[in-house]
Amino acid sequence: MPPAGLAAQQSNDTDLLFQFTHGLHGVDQELNYLFVHVLVFSFVALCVLTFLLRFMRMANAHLRHLSTMGSTRQAFWAENQTSWWPAIKKHLLWAPLWRNRHNREIQLSQAVSIGTLPSRFHMLLLVVYVMSNVAYCLILPWDNPESGSVIAALRGRTGTLAALNLIPTILFAMRNNPLIPLLRVSYDTFNLLHRWAARLVILESVLHTVAWAVNAYTAGKWSGINTSLAKELSYQWGMVGTCAMLFMAIQAWSPIRHAFYETFLNMHRLFALFALVGVYVHIDAHSLPQVPWMQVIFLFWGLEYLFRVSRIVYYNVSPRAVTRITVEALPAEACRVTFDLVRPWTIRPGCHVHVYMPTLSLWSSHPFSIAWAETRPTNPIGSDSEKLPTSTPDLDLDLDRASGPRKTTITLLIRARTGFTRHLFNKASSAPGGRFTTFGAIEGPYGGHERLNSFGTVLLFAGGVGITHQLLQLRALLASAANGSSAVRKVVLVWSIPNHDALEWVKPYMDSILRMQGRREVLEVKLFVTKPRHAREVVSGTGTVRMFPGRCNVQALVDGVVRERVGAVGVVVCGPGAMGDGVRAACRRRVGVGALEFVEEAFTY
Numbered sequence: 001m002p003p004a005g006l007a008a009q010q011s012n013d014t015d016l017l018f019q020f021t022h023g024l025h026g027v028d029q030e031l032n033y034l035f036v037h038v039l040v041f042s043f044v045a046l047c048v049l050t051f052l053l054r055f056m057r058m059a060n061a062h063l064r065h066l067s068t069m070g071s072t073r074q075a076f077w078a079e080n081q082t083s084w085w086p087a088i089k090k091h092l093l094w095a096p097l098w099r100n101r102h103n104r105e106i107q108l109s110q111a112v113s114i115g116t117l118p119s120r121f122h123m124l125l126l127v128v129y130v131m132s133n134v135a136y137c138l139i140l141p142w143d144n145p146e147s148g149s150v151i152a153a154l155r156g157r158t159g160t161l162a163a164l165n166l167i168p169t170i171l172f173a174m175r176n177n178p179l180i181p182l183l184r185v186s187y188d189t190f191n192l193l194h195r196w197a198a199r200l201v202i203l204e205s206v207l208h209t210v211a212w213a214v215n216a217y218t219a220g221k222w223s224g225i226n227t228s229l230a231k232e233l234s235y236q237w238g239m240v241g242t243c244a245m246l247f248m249a250i251q252a253w254s255p256i257r258h259a260f261y262e263t264f265l266n267m268h269r270l271f272a273l274f275a276l277v278g279v280y281v282h283i284d285a286h287s288l289p290q291v292p293w294m295q296v297i298f299l300f301w302g303l304e305y306l307f308r309v310s311r312i313v314y315y316n317v318s319p320r321a322v323t324r325i326t327v328e329a330l331p332a333e334a335c336r337v338t339f340d341l342v343r344p345w346t347i348r349p350g351c352h353v354h355v356y357m358p359t360l361s362l363w364s365s366h367p368f369s370i371a372w373a374e375t376r377p378t379n380p381i382g383s384d385s386e387k388l389p390t391s392t393p394d395l396d397l398d399l400d401r402a403s404g405p406r407k408t409t410i411t412l413l414i415r416a417r418t419g420f421t422r423h424l425f426n427k428a429s430s431a432p433g434g435r436f437t438t439f440g441a442i443e444g445p446y447g448g449h450e451r452l453n454s455f456g457t458v459l460l461f462a463g464g465v466g467i468t469h470q471l472l473q474l475r476a477l478l479a480s481a482a483n484g485s486s487a488v489r490k491v492v493l494v495w496s497i498p499n500h501d502a503l504e505w506v507k508p509y510m511d512s513i514l515r516m517q518g519r520r521e522v523l524e525v526k527l528f529v530t531k532p533r534h535a536r537e538v539v540s541g542t543g544t545v546r547m548f549p550g551r552c553n554v555q556a557l558v559d560g561v562v563r564e565r566v567g568a569v570g571v572v573v574c575g576p577g578a579m580g581d582g583v584r585a586a587c588r589r590r591v592g593v594g595a596l597e598f599v600e601e602a603f604t605y
Contacts (some may be wrong), residue, residue: 002565002595011582018332025446026150027153027155027156027552028141028153028156028157029156029289031139031157032156032157032160033160035136035139035157035160036160036161036164037130037166039132039133039136039161040164042132043168046125047179047183047328050183050185051182051183054183054184058184058433061454062454064077064454064455064487064567064568065453065454065486065487068276068454068456068487068567069484069485069486069487070213070312072487074456074487074534074566074567074568075567077456077487077567077568077595078456078565078566078567078568078569078594078595079594079595080592080595081595083592086112086339086591086592086596087592089591089598090588090591091120092120092121092124093119093121094119094584094587094588094591094598095119095120095121095586096119096120096152096581096584096587097117097118097119097120097123098117100115100581100582100584101117101294101581102117102118102119102577102580102581102584103116103577103580103604104116104576104577104578104580105577105601113486114254114255115254115258115604116577116604117394118192118471119542120369121582122189122192123208125193126192126196127202127210128485129196129197130196130200130230132407133161133165133200133204136157136161137154137157137158137161137204137207137356139157140153140154140157140356141153143489148215148219151211151215151233151259152211152215152365153210154207154211155208155211155215158204158205158211159204159205159206159208159290160203160266160290161200162200162201162204162205162208163199163279163283163290163294164290164293165197165204165292166201166276166279166294166314166572167293167296167297168193168194168197169194169197169198169201169302170276170297170300170301171192171300172190172191172193172194172197173190173191173355174300174301174304175187175304175308175443175446175566176304176307176308176364177190177370177433180449181449181570184450185451186447186450187205187446187447187508188221188602190605192604195252195533198248198252199249201245202245202246202248202249203473205241205242205245205279206242206245206246208242209238209239209242212235212238212553213225216228228243232285233281233285234281234282234283234285234286234397235280235282235479237277237278237279237281237285238278238279238282239278239280240274240277240278241274241275241276241277241278241282242278244271244272244274244275244278244513245271246273248268248271248272248275248450249332251264251267251268251271251461252264252268253335261419262361262419262420262590263524265364266364268346276294276297276298276301276483279294280294281579288514289591298381304505308309308443311443312356312441312442312443313342315341315342315343315345315441315442316341316342316440316441316442317342317441318342318343320342321342322342322439322441323339323340323341323342323439323440323441323442324340324437324439325337325338325340325341325357325437325439325440326338326340326435326436326437326467327340327424327427327428327431327435327436327437327438328428328434328435329428329429329431329434329435330413330498330504331413331501331502331504331505332415332417332498332502332504332505333425334413334414334415334416334425334465334502334505335411335413335414335416335421335424335425335428336410336411336412336413336505337355337368337410337412337424338409338410338411338412339409339410339412339440339442340407340409341407341408341409341410341442343407343408344375344406344407344408345373345375345410345445346375346410347370347373347408347410347445347448348445348448348449349448349452349472349475349476350447350448350450350469350472350473350572351369351370351444351445351446351447351448351472352367352369352370352442352444352446352447352448352469352603353367353368353369353370353410353412353440353442353444353445353446354366354442354443354444354446355368355440355441355443356440356442356443357420357424357438357440358439358440359418359438360420360423360424360427360438361423364420365443366420366421367446367603368412368413368414368468369412369468369469369574369601370410370411370412370445370464370468370472371411371412371413371467371468371471371472371509372410372411372471372505372509373408373409373410373472374409375406375407375408375409376406376409377406387486388590410442411509412468413465413467413468413505413506414465415464415465432571449603452476452477452570452572453476453477453480453485453487453488453489454486454487454568455487455488455567455568455569455570455597456487456488456489456490456565456566456567456568456569457488457489457490457491457492457561457565457566457567457568457569457570458473458477458488458490458491458492458569458571458572459491459492459494459558459561459569459570459571460473460491460492460494460572460573461494461496461571461572461574461575461579461583462493462494462495462574462575463495463496463497463573463574463575463576463579464496464497464498464502464575465505466573466574466575466576466579467495467505467506467574468574468600469507469572469574469601470493470495470572471509471513473572474491474493474513474523475512475513475516477491477587478491478513478516478517478518478519478522478523479516481510481518481522482516482517482518487567487568488522489522489566489567490524490561490564490565490566491520491522491523491524492523492524492525492526492557492561493523493525493526494526494528494552495526495527495528496528496530496551496552496575496579497527497528497529497530498529498530498531499529499531499532499533499537500529500532500533500538503527508526510544514545517544519544520543520544523544524544524550525545525546526542526546526547526548526557526586527545527546527547527548528547528548528549528550528551528552529547529548529550530550530551532549549568554579554582554583554585555582555585555586555589557586557588558571558583558586558587558590559590562593562594562596565594567595568594568596568597568598569595569596569597570597570599571583571587571593571596571597571598572599572600572601573598573599573601574600574601577602577604580600580602583598583600584598584600
């Protein structure tokens with residue numbers, strides 16, 4: 001047996017080690033809060049800089065709009081006024097991480113996708129964010145000889161940073177993130193930041209748990225860990241939170257997420273709730289100073305869901321009706337989905353919505369761009385309920401000056417892929433007449449922050465069903481050009497389709513656009529049929545609508561528009577990742593030639 005003094009010393013050491021597993025003992029709170037303040041200040045500074053950049057761009061666009069509206073004097077705005085800003089766009093803001101690949105998916109096989117690459121600017125932000133967290137976790141009392149003190153400090157540091165990083169993790173995941181309209185940054189970007197913030201939270205939570213377990217094991221071996229987990233509510237729920245996060249990390253791995261996206265989304269939300277509850281109880285049981293942070297997180301989450309539910313109910317449910325949905329099967333495996341909302345809704349060009357169809361997908365929602373929208377009288381005299389939509393002079397109709405009740409009709413074009421979209425198309429195809437009706441809801445609108453009415457020349461690229469993003473933009477541009485309220489003098493639409501059948505998707509809407517006042521003087525349409533079945537499918541006319549076989553030469557098209565530009569040029573692309581990357585590369589090559597802006601709509605989440 002060891003001497004009594006040695007046994008007492010060992011007992012004291014054990015008690016000290018157990019203390020290092022509990023509360024704030026051994027935790028350098030002063031240094032923890034210093035790093036918290038640095039991270040918060042950095043985040044606020046980034047938001048302020050982004051806001052100032054957006055404000056300067058908006059002010060420049062507004063000045064350009066005012067000085068060229070209804071005028072042909074656009075030569076000044078056609079040229080770059082500085083050399084450094086085009087260089088920043090070319091080498092940083094628009095630049096892919098490496099070469100030209102950005103939104104084209106990296107696929108190990110046809111069935112296995114590992115996602116896309118971030119842009120160069122996004123990668124810079126992510127590296128700074130991740131490496132700063134790593135650096136903060138490594139600044140520990142390495143020279144302290146006291147046993148377990150370094151591990152205790154690591155436990156406190158990782159726990160504090162994990163709790164702090166939970167706030168942007170939840171904020172960036174919200175569809176109604178208030179920073180999106182304020183900063184005019186796309187949800188795609190915030191979703192990318194959400195994923196990396198979540199990875200940091202999981203890594204720091206695991207390190208936090210491991211640090212606790214190391215000191216607990218050193219003090220009492222496995223029995224010490226088991227005793228702590230059996231008796232302490234805080235440790236029990238902390239372990240629940242860590243396990244839930246580890247499951248989410250595995251489930252969110254890109255190949256699994258893309259292969260089973262709908263299942264992933266439902267499970268992800270459920271385990272996120274488990275994780276947040278576990279972390280909250282873990283912190284609250286020990287009355288730790290991070291409790292208010294968790295309360296802020298739950299407040300954000302609760303208010304966002306309350307806001308979403310309120311908007312969904314308001315626009316889709318009335319005492320006498322709910323939103324009626326008509327689904328019609330179209331050629332080339334697509335569906336036209338029309339929503340008759342119970343209340344009028346203002347739609348921005350280029351926005352998208354989330355769709356709920358309980359009869360097909362229960363509570364799941366799916367994002368789609370709006371192809372067409374109208375707000376009109378509920379019971380117009382002599383109206384025909386089956387009449388296809390026609391263009392309206394102004395997309396945002398002034399309802400206050402309209403008499404009588406009005407309703408909004410929103411149309412989506414949905415290409416059959418897998419999961420929900422395939423189920424939707426199969427059901428419509430098998431229904432009598434290729435059409436069925438159901439009930440559901442629509443949530444939004446989201447996006448559509450980029451205004452194009454200050455550009456003298458607009459070039460719109462669409463690939464396949466990506467035409468849905470461009471139709472309302474096209475209608476709004478032609479309407480504003482006709483009434484002299486915009487700077488637009490030339491619009492070029494480039495649409496790449498697999499075969500002639502895809503033209504049926506947009507026939508009523510394009511017919512309406514082609515009948516608009518002043519269309520011939522402003523609009524040029526170029527259709528590229530990539531897989532024509534026979535030569536008669538591609539008939540190249542001599543008017544403003546022309547068809548070509550094969551893929552489009554993106555660089556040649558961009559060069560031609562830039563060379564013959566009127567005023568500043570705005571380029572918008574919505575289509576497959578390869579098309580978006582091609583347009584991005586072409587714009588980067590010519591950004592120094594003239595005033596050029598590039599916008600890409602990509603659902604990369």
